[in-house]
Amino acid sequence: MKEDDSHHPFVIVHRLDGERIHSCLKQNNMLDNDVAPVVLEHQTIAFPLISLQVYEQGREKVVAISSIPLELVFLPPHYMEPTQPHKRLHSMVTEWWNDIPKDTTLGHLESFLELLPRKWERLGDLILFPNGSFSEDIWVKLSNDSQTYLWTTIASALKVKGIGIQSPIADNVLRSSQATILLGDSQVSFLDHGIHYQFDAAKVMFSSGNITERRRIGALNMKGETVVDAYAGIGYYSFPMIINAGAAHVHACEMNPASIEGLLLGAKKNQIEDKITVHQGDNQTTLPLLKGKADRCHLGLLPSSEAVWGACLEALKAEGGWLHVHMNVEEEKIGRWKKSTLERFKSLNDELNLGFSIRGDHLERVKWYAPFVRHVVFDIECRPKKS
């Protein structure tokens, strides 16, 4: 719903609180993705809201989880480029509505358009809508033919071949997805900054939110290195480490056969299959086979990869190397977590008699995982102690 265009509702917060409020508004479906945020005077930023009503309904919740007071203002909106797909979606769904047989139970076009998802994730030729999309009663009132026609209309408005609904990441160790495909094929393949990825979206998760970390890892210098990727998935980090960072070889540990299938297909498409060795199975079993082989270990499992910290230390060569440790940590506990993590690695180092000197380097805040909880990556350097 759009209010009067010259008086669009925004909330103003201090720039330093911007990231947290942005993520809270997004999670509570209050943020208007069609309108650009506005940078104002006195280090403040204004985020556009979907409507005043949505603000009134969600305000208390956002203040409670963020502990940040919100100020409401009305500003003229500046509609952003991505408004185009939304506009196309609305106009093509309107044409579809005018085309299908209807009875009174379907209600009005305006309320129907309100139910259309406002955001989505594009994975190659497939668009996944958020969990819970199309769950209202109205969708089941549509005949099968009208439904199929609608899915085709939505796909063509958004210029993809298939659409589906994202389910929450399965709460299992494989982090498998259970996306429901409404139209088209669940096999997706796409290019992200020159790197091909390929996988079955109905079986494997792909976190677009980790894009900044994939870039950061790819920008490090790994020239000629042998790397162990302890949780390789479909190559989210293994591929940038080879293609962009220059690693000579990646030992990719992965236990989900569907991810391995994607990893191998992607490696072939990127023409790096000779630079990857897949170690299929639980990494508790496969990592011990890689003792002393690595210049670097990547430990990309959330909420924690602690189960293999010792095995990854042991996988480093005698001359030592780097560890990239992913973890979900409460923002205010990050300092303490860094300290305790280094202590834990130091005691594992002593227990395993490895003789490394262990030093914490950069800590990257990748994204907000939940309110107050950050996905972080800690870069740790391990080198032989000088005698």
Ligand SMILES: C[S@@+](CC[C@H](N)C(=O)[O-])C[C@H]1O[C@@H](n2cnc3c(N)ncnc32)[C@H](O)[C@@H]1O
């Ligand atoms: C979060 S995904 C990795 C995704 C990628 N690192 C990222 O952050 O985008 C974790 C991957 O680790 C795999 N995995 C989880 N536990 C494992 C284990 N014990 N041994 C081998 N692979 C495991 C899962 O199958 C999944 O593909």
